[in-house]
Amino acid sequence: MVNDKIIHRSSFRTLASLVLTSVIFFSSFGASAQDGEKLFKQNCAACHVATDKTVVGPGLKGISERAPSEQWIIDWVKNPDALIASGDAYANKIKDFSPAAMTAFGFMSDEEIIAIIAYVNSYAPPVADVPVVDAGAVDAGAASETSDEGILLNVLVGIAGLLLVLIFVLSGVRRSLTQLVSEKEGKKAPEELGVLASIVHWLNTHRGWAGVILLVGTLAFLQWGTKELMNIGVSQGYKPTQPIAFSHKIHAGQNGINCVYCHTSAEKGKTAGIPSLNVCMNCHSYVDKGPTGTAEIAKIYAALDYNPSTREYGDAPTPVEWVRVHNLPDLSYFNHSQHVVVGKIECQQCHGAVEEMGVAEQFSPLTMGWCVDCHRTTSVQVANNEYYEDLHERTPAWHDGNPVTVERIGGLECAKCHY
Ligand code: HEC
Ligand code: HEC
Ligand code: HEC
Ligand code: HEC
Ligand code: HEC
Ligand code: HEC
Incomplete structure (x- = not known):
């Protein structure tokens, strides 16, 4: 024991x-x-x-x-x-x-x-850090995101539809049976109910099924409603048709032209800017034909009132009205050079793989949450950064071993982004 x-x-x-x-x-x-x-x-x-x-x-x-x-x-x-x-x-x-x-x-x-x-x-x-995805993959990603929700919606609508068909078939069968029975008994067939009336009648006599249909319908409506609400004011994926079929894929991709060759002010100031047609003419004064022919490039000449055969400019140029893709509301302040030069952030991190885009589109949601999330997680590039050389030395609080995120230099203060 x-x-x-x-x-x-x-x-x-x-x-x-x-x-x-x-x-x-x-x-x-x-x-x-x-x-x-x-x-x-x-x-x-x-x-x-x-x-x-x-x-x-x-x-x-x-x-x-x-x-x-x-x-x-x-x-x-x-x-x-x-x-x-x-x-x-x-x-x-x-x-x-x-x-x-x-x-x-x-x-x-x-x-x-x-x-x-x-x-x-x-x-x-991490894959998400470097968005070198091509436009196709981005499209597929966006599509699959929506289709995930779409599938559920379709299934719900499908079930509702199926139930309706079932109601009709069953009520049809019932009707012919009653008719048959009454004919056999030599009685006059009872009066036909209208479609709506028979649905109401069916729902009345099948309370359980009616409940299920009501539930499914409500869920489908709520799902659709919240999705619409979340998307108010967010134009991610916006991809307007431009007056000239300008392709980043041809210029920044195949011909490897640097983004700031055209968007010159991205490194100097608040806006990145859209290049003037004179910049286009650096090349298009002799490149008059692209993969789709001469029509699109001819629009540049027309806008500049330029005659390619005489190589002379007329006196009636008309500006090209590019459709803005990105547009923050006026209440917010965003500065390109702060992010590109000081923050050393690649254009692609915010704009996606533009060099793969045939038509420019909005890659990021551009919501306040998007700005703030990045400021919480991204470190300020202090090393080898002229902008911070003095400041870094003069700010001993930064030497506590923790990464200096944008949040720590005040990047979550309302007034930094709101006038
Ligand atoms: C040859 C000149 C040229 C080059 C090089 C170029 N772009 Fe553009 N970009 C344009 C023009 C013109 C537009 C306006 C037409 C359009 O939206 O497609 C534009 C539009 C854009 C837009 C959308 C602007 C808006 O309306 O919100 C973004 C973002 C952009 N470019 C980013 C880039 C990036 C990133 C690169 C480098 C990978 C780049 N661009 C290279 C000429 C250029
Ligand atoms: C930190 C994110 C971020 C980075 C990095 C960034 N952009 Fe932008 N870009 C934006 C936002 C946000 C807007 C919308 C600004 C607005 O509507 O006022 C924008 C707008 C634009 C536009 C439209 C015209 C304008 O200036 O508003 C172009 C063109 C553009 N960006 C090109 C570039 C290029 C080229 C680079 C790299 C050199 C770049 N961007 C880097 C966030 C970014
Ligand atoms: C650095 C040189 C260069 C600059 C600057 C440039 N392009 Fe181009 N672009 C080209 C070349 C090269 C092609 C032809 C590519 C080919 O044939 O494969 C081309 C083709 C085109 C096409 C024809 C596309 C097609 O599908 O046929 C259009 C339109 C166009 N460019 C518009 C513009 C506009 C607008 C600007 C100014 C914002 C501009 N380009 C600036 C070099 C340039
Ligand atoms: C991809 C990451 C990223 C995104 C997205 C982003 N930022 Fe930033 N932002 C930075 C970094 C990094 C800095 C720090 C740059 C520096 O060292 O001053 C910064 C700095 C700033 C500053 C200066 C803060 C200060 O204290 O000096 C402002 C203002 C700002 N961002 C506004 C915005 C707005 C508005 C948006 C959204 C439209 C946005 N940012 C989106 C990374 C981002
Ligand atoms: C102040 C900048 C600095 C910091 C902080 C730093 N290093 Fe280094 N490290 C260097 C430099 C610069 C070299 C190259 C040798 C040289 O020029 O002195 C190097 C070289 C190395 C090498 C040899 C690399 C090779 O390719 O052979 C290793 C291993 C290394 N560091 C590890 C570390 C580790 C681990 C840490 C963190 C505990 C660290 N370093 C922190 C600057 C730094
Ligand atoms: C990093 C930049 C940034 C900071 C910090 C920031 N915001 Fe914003 N905020 C934005 C941008 C960009 C928008 C516009 C985005 C949109 O319309 O979805 C916005 C939109 C708003 C809106 C309008 C909402 C709407 O749906 O139209 C309000 C209100 C607001 N911010 C309040 C604040 C307050 C309060 C703070 C401080 C606690 C703050 N923001 C800090 C960037 C910022």
Whole structure:
């Protein structure tokens, strides 16, 4: 008896400790992968990215294959100068990579550095960060989003329709049966009910089904209603026909013309601007034919009152009235150069893969939520940024190890975006 109990208890203890160890093992495992990311972002991300792009220091992708050993990376991170001074060959090879020397992280433990390496090695760039999707894929995405909701709606409408048909068929059958019976009994057929009256009659006698139909109908209506409400004032996907069939795919895509060659003010001021036809004439004074022929380019000549055969301009030019695609309400303030030059944000992050668009369209929702979400999550580009050189040094509060998001520099203050 006693022995039994002891054995029982001790095996229970073994089991418990096994469970506990594995819990600790797995949770510490999970934590360390997460820590790696956190540590990297806090300490290294100002100078390194986990891809192969150079920021201040080299991109750390593939570092485990490149560096002599894991121990080397640990030693380097803890004290690069000491490693260089020791005459280490690899350290001396990379030491002049950048005029800015790498900081020593003497306070870091081996485990923390190993966690950072693990994070870097497992890093896969988030797909959503770089919208290099082509216009087709964007279209498909937008379509599938709407069709997800559409399918439900269609199913509901379908069910309602099916029930109606069923009602008609059943009431038809019932009618012919009554007729048959009354004929057999030699009685006069009862008076035919009208369609509406027979529906009302059917609903009256089939309360359960009536309830179901009412429920389905209400759900379908609510679903449609909320969808319409959410979309008020949001013109994502807006793609107006333009007076001249200008194609970004031909110009920015196939011919690789830089966005700011035409949208010159995007780097200088508030608006990106639409180029004047004179910019078009830099090329179209001799390119008079495109893939669809001469008609569209002839519209440029017509608007400029230009005669391509004599190469002379008349005196009656008429401006081309491009249809605005993007249009924030007047109550909000948006500045391109702040985002493109200071924030170093690619046009495509907000406008999508314009270089794949045959017809320009609105890629982002342009709602306040869209602006604010990005300001919450995007770090200010402090490193190598003229705009911040002084400011950064003069703002010690920024050196607390947390990323400096747009939110932290006041990017969620109402007055920044509203006059
Ligand atoms: C102040 C900028 C700065 C910070 C912060 C920084 N590094 Fe570096 N790092 C560099 C520079 C610059 C180099 C290239 C060597 C040189 O020029 O001194 C480098 C080189 C390296 C290398 C060798 C790269 C190679 O391709 O061989 C590793 C590994 C490395 N850093 C890891 C880290 C880790 C891990 C952190 C964070 C704990 C970190 N660095 C933080 C600037 C920085
Ligand atoms: C050859 C000149 C040219 C180049 C290069 C060019 N664009 Fe455009 N862009 C135009 C013209 C003209 C319009 C107005 C007609 C239209 O909407 O298609 C326009 C319209 C736009 C619009 C919509 C403007 C509105 O009305 O809201 C956006 C956004 C845009 N371009 C972004 C870009 C981006 C991003 C690039 C680089 C990938 C680029 N453009 C390259 C000429 C150009
Ligand atoms: C942070 C997001 C963001 C980035 C980055 C961005 N844009 Fe815009 N763009 C907008 C918004 C928002 C509007 C609408 C502005 C308005 O209606 O006042 C707009 C409008 C435009 C327009 C219409 C004309 C105008 O100036 O209002 C063009 C053309 C344009 N952008 C081109 C570009 C080009 C080219 C780049 C890259 C050099 C770029 N944008 C980068 C958000 C962005
Ligand atoms: C840097 C040179 C360059 C500039 C600037 C330029 N284009 Fe073009 N554009 C071309 C070339 C090259 C083609 C012909 C492409 C081909 O044939 O494949 C073309 C073709 C076209 C076409 C014919 C499209 C078709 O489907 O047939 C139109 C329309 C057009 N451009 C309008 C414009 C407008 C409007 C502007 C000014 C906003 C402009 N382009 C500025 C180089 C340019
Ligand atoms: C893709 C991300 C992104 C989107 C979308 C975005 N912003 Fe920004 N915004 C930034 C970044 C990054 C900065 C910081 C630039 C800098 O360093 O000053 C910034 C800065 C600003 C600032 C200056 C803030 C300050 O404190 O100096 C204003 C104003 C602003 N954005 C307005 C808007 C508005 C309005 C919209 C929506 C129409 C918008 N932004 C959408 C990334 C974004
Ligand atoms: C990062 C920029 C940004 C900040 C910060 C911001 N807004 Fe907005 N807000 C916008 C833009 C852009 C719109 C227009 C978008 C639209 O029409 O969907 C807007 C629209 C609005 C509207 C009109 C809503 C409508 O549906 O027409 C109100 C009200 C508003 N904002 C209030 C505020 C208040 C209050 C704050 C501060 C707590 C604030 N906003 C902060 C960018 C901003």
